[in-house]
Amino acid sequence: MSLTGLFPIDKWNFKSQSILTNLPDDEYERLHAHMLEQHYQKGESIFREGAVASGIFFIKKGKVKKYKVDKEGKEQIIYVANTGELLGYHAVLAEERYTDSAAALEACAITFIPREDFLNVVEQSQVLPRRLLKALSHEFAVLSNSISVFAQRSVKERLAIILIVLREKFKAETVAGSEITINISRADLANMVGTGSENIVRFLKEFRMAGILHTQGRKIFITDVKRLIGLSGYSNALP
Template sequence: MSINGLFPIDKWNFSTQSILNNLPQEERAFLYANMTELPLKKGEVLFRQGTVPQGLYVVMQGKVKKYHMNGKGKEQIIYVANPGELLGYHAILSSERYPDSAAALEESIAGLIPKEDFLQVLDGSAKLSRMLLRSLSHEFTVLVNSISVFAQKSVRERLAIALIVLREKFKSGGEGLVEINVSRSDLANMVGSGTENVVRFLKEFKTAGILDTAGRKIIIRDVRQLIALSGYGSL
């Protein structure tokens, strides 16, 4: 079922999927001309926090997680990118090192557009500049919303929100049940809690008929109950 009108999913998703497709054909062709396809195994790192950016990444297949490592080596997943979404352009625009890392959540393919090609098109494209500015503004809203949730919501509520967001990421377009294929540790790193807490609440949700599990897969059966548990009304 659709959650439109029930949950503000746009507050949890970045808006980069349409940027390259909406460019004039000649600009898009120039960006893709020297793009390198990078096959990624599950867990393989695309770029690391603190390194110098080499270019703009486009998720072509699979799913890639953006995450930040704190001083104690604890991973916090910031976002999960689907095919068509862009990664790594913030560091290029700011002429700084990557503020976060990216790694494949599952077997994936990413395209690397050289930094020089991206900047050349950006210099001459008012449309690309406008779309990136709009995207950056929206991403700021998404991140502020995420920070607010971490400060105000319980682990149970944050897990419900994470499962709703992942359900949208893993939807195949049909109306059937959605299977989320993610490790418990990755889910815990999205929620910002220990894996044992996440496992405990998943069992609770399963007992309530909200979801089923099959190995690492989570099958969402009642998204309305998840939305109710998320405390969405007080977001």
């Protein structure tokens, strides 16, 4: 089921997939000159907050969580990146260290592009700077929206929103006609919503009893996305 006209999913997703699409051949070749593909298992770290930004990462397959860790060591997941998205380019462009951490949510294939190669192409390209500016502007709008909405919404509403967003992310790699499977731990879900795992378990049970979803182990299947949207309260929180 499409969310068009029901939920503004673009306000919750970055658009970095198009940054490297259909670049001129010479730019593409320079980017790929020293590109290295690496494979990560679920939970494996890709980069950590404060580390030197040595390059950018392109997700060929899989999903990656971007997160920060507070003084008590608790994770706050700020975004889930999907196949085709870029990671780490903000820090490289700003000549700063990585401002957050990234780890695989599932088995991933990720290519690494060294900082020097990326910046050389950016400096000479007629296309890439405009795409990067557009992507950065949109990402700022997404994060601003997330902060403002989450500051006003209840835990139940935040969970509904996160489940809607995750449904779209897992839908992207679901075979047509198959049921969309949200495969995520309760701990990671709690870190996305900004609450304890016990609240996630309680509200998932409530949603299950209401017929909005069903579960199988850690897997979540949304059966009534319209009712989930109704519980999200987004119409009162978003313009």
